[in-house]
Amino acid sequence: MVDASTFLSISIAGIGLGALYALVAMGFSLIYKVTGVLNFAQGQLALLGAYGVVIFATPAVLGLNLPAVVAVLLTIVVGLLLGIILERVVFRHFIGEPVLSVIIVTLALGGIISGFLRFLVGPNFMSYPDALKPGWSIDLPLGASIGASFTLGVVLSLVVVVSLMLFFRYTVTGSILRAAAADEQAAMVLGVSIERTIIIAWALSIAITSIGGILLAMASGGAGFTIEAVGIIIFAAVVFGGLDSIPGAFLGALVVGLLQEYGSFYATGVIGPGAGEIIPMVFLLVVILIKPRGLFGTERIERI
Amino acid sequence: MSRDDTTAQHPVVELDNVEIVYDRHFLAVQGVSMEAQKGDIVALMGPNGAGKSTILKMISGIGLTERGEVTRGSVRYQGEDTTNADTNTMVDKGVTHILEGRRTFEDLTVEENLRCGLYRGGRRLSYSEEDYELAFEYFPQLEDILDLKAGYTSGGEQQMLVIARALIHRPELLLLDEPSLGLAPKLVQDIFETLTEINREEDITMIIADQNAKRTLEIADYGYVLENGQVELQDPAETLKDREEIKEFYLGTSREEGRYTDIKHYKIRKRWT
Numbered sequence: 252m253v254d255a256s257t258f259l260s261i262s263i264a265g266i267g268l269g270a271l272y273a274l275v276a277m278g279f280s281l282i283y284k285v286t287g288v289l290n291f292a293q294g295q296l297a298l299l300g301a302y303g304v305v306i307f308a309t310p311a312v313l314g315l316n317l318p319a320v321v322a323v324l325l326t327i328v329v330g331l332l333l334g335i336i337l338e339r340v341v342f343r344h345f346i347g348e349p350v351l352s353v354i355i356v357t358l359a360l361g362g363i364i365s366g367f368l369r370f371l372v373g374p375n376f377m378s379y380p381d382a383l384k385p386g387w388s389i390d391l392p393l394g395a396s397i398g399a400s401f402t403l404g405v406v407l408s409l410v411v412v413v414s415l416m417l418f419f420r421y422t423v424t425g426s427i428l429r430a431a432a433a434d435e436q437a438a439m440v441l442g443v444s445i446e447r448t449i450i451i452a453w454a455l456s457i458a459i460t461s462i463g464g465i466l467l468a469m470a471s472g473g474a475g476f477t478i479e480a481v482g483i484i485i486f487a488a489v490v491f492g493g494l495d496s497i498p499g500a501f502l503g504a505l506v507v508g509l510l511q512e513y514g515s516f517y518a519t520g521v522i523g524p525g526a527g528e529i530i531p532m533v534f535l536l537v538v539i540l541i542k543p544r545g546l547f548g549t550e551r552i553e554r555i
Numbered sequence: 556m557s558r559d560d561t562t563a564q565h566p567v568v569e570l571d572n573v574e575i576v577y578d579r580h581f582l583a584v585q586g587v588s589m590e591a592q593k594g595d596i597v598a599l600m601g602p603n604g605a606g607k608s609t610i611l612k613m614i615s616g617i618g619l620t621e622r623g624e625v626t627r628g629s630v631r632y633q634g635e636d637t638t639n640a641d642t643n644t645m646v647d648k649g650v651t652h653i654l655e656g657r658r659t660f661e662d663l664t665v666e667e668n669l670r671c672g673l674y675r676g677g678r679r680l681s682y683s684e685e686d687y688e689l690a691f692e693y694f695p696q697l698e699d700i701l702d703l704k705a706g707y708t709s710g711g712e713q714q715m716l717v718i719a720r721a722l723i724h725r726p727e728l729l730l731l732d733e734p735s736l737g738l739a740p741k742l743v744q745d746i747f748e749t750l751t752e753i754n755r756e757e758d759i760t761m762i763i764a765d766q767n768a769k770r771t772l773e774i775a776d777y778g779y780v781l782e783n784g785q786v787e788l789q790d791p792a793e794t795l796k797d798r799e800e801i802k803e804f805y806l807g808t809s810r811e812e813g814r815y816t817d818i819k820h821y822k823i824r825k826r827w828t
């Protein structure tokens with residue numbers, strides 16, 4: 252029934268897709284880990300990345316016609332800047348307020364971004380420039396192969412997960428960010444500015460999420476509003492990985508990517524179309540029920 | 556040298572007729588004037604709720620995060636007006652505050668906790684174990700537990716860790732809030748002795764707020780006794796130790812056991828309420 256070479260192909264597609272989700276999921280975890288905020292605008296931020304390239308590289312929108320590489324870099328820089336601007340005009344005014352208010356602000360932010368993109372670009376699928384539709388793929392054993400955008404996704408998400416782990420584990424700034432997340436006042440008396448931690452978290456997160464959005468668009472030849480759904484899909488990943496764990500988000504995203512691919516190939520016949528989208532969400536419910544802190548979520552040290 | 560000349564005219568910190576209010580209407584401290592001279596250890600004593608922590612919190616600026624505000628009078632640091640300045644500003648000027656309750660970062664290892672002491676305005680990019688030498692000089696025990704999570708160390712080790720972490724921060728003025736709280740008498744003695752050494756050898760001015768007046772006065776140069784947000788008594792530590800009021804209410808040698816149990820009660824209350 253299950254033949255090995257098909258299974259391998261599907262597994263590779265799952266890991267490739269999971270790696271793209273991983274970028275968006277790690278962006279989410281980064282914000283949660285540092286600021287305690289659940290960001291409900293991840294899907295729209297990925298969308299912003301995906302359409303950013305369209306805006307900069309195709310004359311249809313703003314009359315710009317920049318080379319693809321420049322457009323990609325500009326999009327990432329815009330992500331970094333957006334993080335800084337958001338801190339300045341929005342988040343710093345919520346320091347000391349209940350985290351719930353900021354979470355609601357992220358919902359509004361998501362709505363604004365997606366409305367803005369509809370206004371600027373329109374609701375239609377926008378094809379990517381040819382330079383961002385690489386045709387190459389890498390051949391793997393058993394007749395399987397992995398396409399360009401998935402390969403880039405795997406490489407980049409590995410780079411991001413390893414860099415972030417090293418950053419939080421070995422640098423002074425990384426340690427103090429973890430410290431500030433645990434005890435804001437005790438970190439402040441050591442010189443941390445909470446404003447700065449918010450800037451670092453959002454700027455890095457939006458930049459990483461943009462890369463995820465661009466690669467998701469590349470995987471389907473261009474940007475479309477369906478990318479927004481990634482904001483919900485990654486919830487399954489980060490809950491499984493334990494919300495504040497970067498490697499947890501990475502692994503969780505791979506699992507979700509695999510589930511989605513296995514689901515649409517093996518379960519569509521049984522469940523019907525949409526199985527690929529349903530199974531990760533069922534998985535999310537099961538994880539919440541049996542392991543609410545996820546695989547690597549921080550357990551508070553309870554002292555006797 | 557020239558620097559010493561200019562700062563010598565000013566106390567390190569100087570409070571002039573200070574009133575501190577929380578949440579815009581809760582009056583916590585009233586008409587307090589006090590100062591700490593360079594190189595001194597100043598004791599802030601008084602019962603629970605007297606306003607000791609509040610004063611430290613407004614010197615370091617961390618009180619602003621609790622909606623505290625100096626509403627009257629002024630706070631000066633090295634002669635400069637720093638009334639209601641925020642924590643970042645004060646850290647940059649050389650003030651480090653050790654908060655009440657030994658706030659180690661529990662999920663971080665002892666080494667990572669020390670590393671956080673190296674962060675001052677984000678300027679520090681690289682580090683090595685040599686940076687911790689100052690800490691190990693005074694607290695050699697810490698070197699053996701570097702990889703242990705701070706949350707799993709003993710109360711005494713945690714107190715040493717937060718002092719060591721502050722020391723690595725290289726402050727000019729160190730504010731200590733209840734360093735003896737909940738520690739066994741022998742440990743308190745060790746820690747206070749180490750604080751004296753640090754004060755002398757590193758030339759760090761200290762203000763110690765502690766309910767354990769006996770121990771604190773032993774190492775202090777000058778002392779203030781607060782009650783209901785006001786200064787009740789103040790004198791050089793030597794003189795203060797001999798004052799009848801102090802003997803009766805704070806030092807009562809015959810009641811030392813009693814005070815220790817009082818402190819334990821306080822600790823239990825703090826945890827469960």
Ligand SMILES: Nc1ncnc2c1ncn2[C@@H]1O[C@H](COP(=O)(O)OP(=O)(O)O)[C@@H](O)[C@H]1O
Pocket residue numbers: 577578581583601602603604605606607608609610621
């Ligand atoms: N964050 C705060 N918000 C409101 N009131 C406070 C706060 N901290 C302390 N207080 C009040 O201020 C007064 C002085 O408290 P505190 O400075 O903590 O005294 P001490 O350190 O001498 O025990 C007390 O009445 C206390 O209840």
Ligand SMILES: [Mg+2]
Pocket residue numbers: 604607608609655732733
């Ligand atoms: Mg206190």
